[in-house]
Amino acid sequence: MSVLHRTRKSQKTSADPADTAAADPALETIPAPEASTEPVAAPAHSGDAVPRTRAGATWVGVCAAALTLVVLIVFMLQNTRRVEVNFLWMNGSVPLALALLIAGVGVGIVAMVIGTARVTQLRRIIHSRQRRH
Known part of the structure; x- marks a missing residue:
């Protein structure tokens, strides 16, 4: 999966993102970040948020x-x-x-x-x- 960043110079769209990047070098394909399999650590202090009173x-x-x-x-x-x-x-x-x-x-x-x-x-x-x- 990729994300395209469109510049102001290029307003044309294409069905294939690879063709668009090859036709217009101003557009870059940025790979999507991979999902981490490590568990997310809990915050050090659970009381960091100010409670509603x-x-x-x-x-x-x-x-x-x-x-x-x-x-x-x-x-x-x-x-x-x-x-x-x-x-x-x-x-x-x-x-x-x-x-x-x-x-x-x-x-x-x-x-x-x-x-x-x-x-x-x-x-x-x-x-x-x-x-x-």
């Missing part, structure tokens, strides 16, 4: 939240135009960014309620199955 995951979450807040602040500063909002019996004028933020938080709360209901349902199913067995 909850504190590290929390730090990544805090950084992501901070970045999200910066983007949200920029969004709110750029969308200060007031809009008319009507909801049920309430109506008023609020900045566009605030109206969208309130709508987003409302959707998040609805999603959390539905998710909590589903998790509670699954936990009840698991507990009832564990009691039977």
Whole structure:
């Protein structure tokens, strides 16, 4: 098995790699490395890799939240135009960014309620199955 290295000068292709190398001396055929039959030695210290921790995951979450807040602040500063909002019996004028933020938080709360209901349902199913067995 061989690997061909194509140069910018040569753009033609051939079915036989040996013919291509003979026709264009700029292309070289490099033999593939042979597989070693010796076992691979284990690293000297298995603790060389830094383990993932909850504190590290929390730090990544805090950084992501901070970045999200910066983007949200920029969004709110750029969308200060007031809009008319009507909801049920309430109506008023609020900045566009605030109206969208309130709508987003409302959707998040609805999603959390539905998710909590589903998790509670699954936990009840698991507990009832564990009691039977």
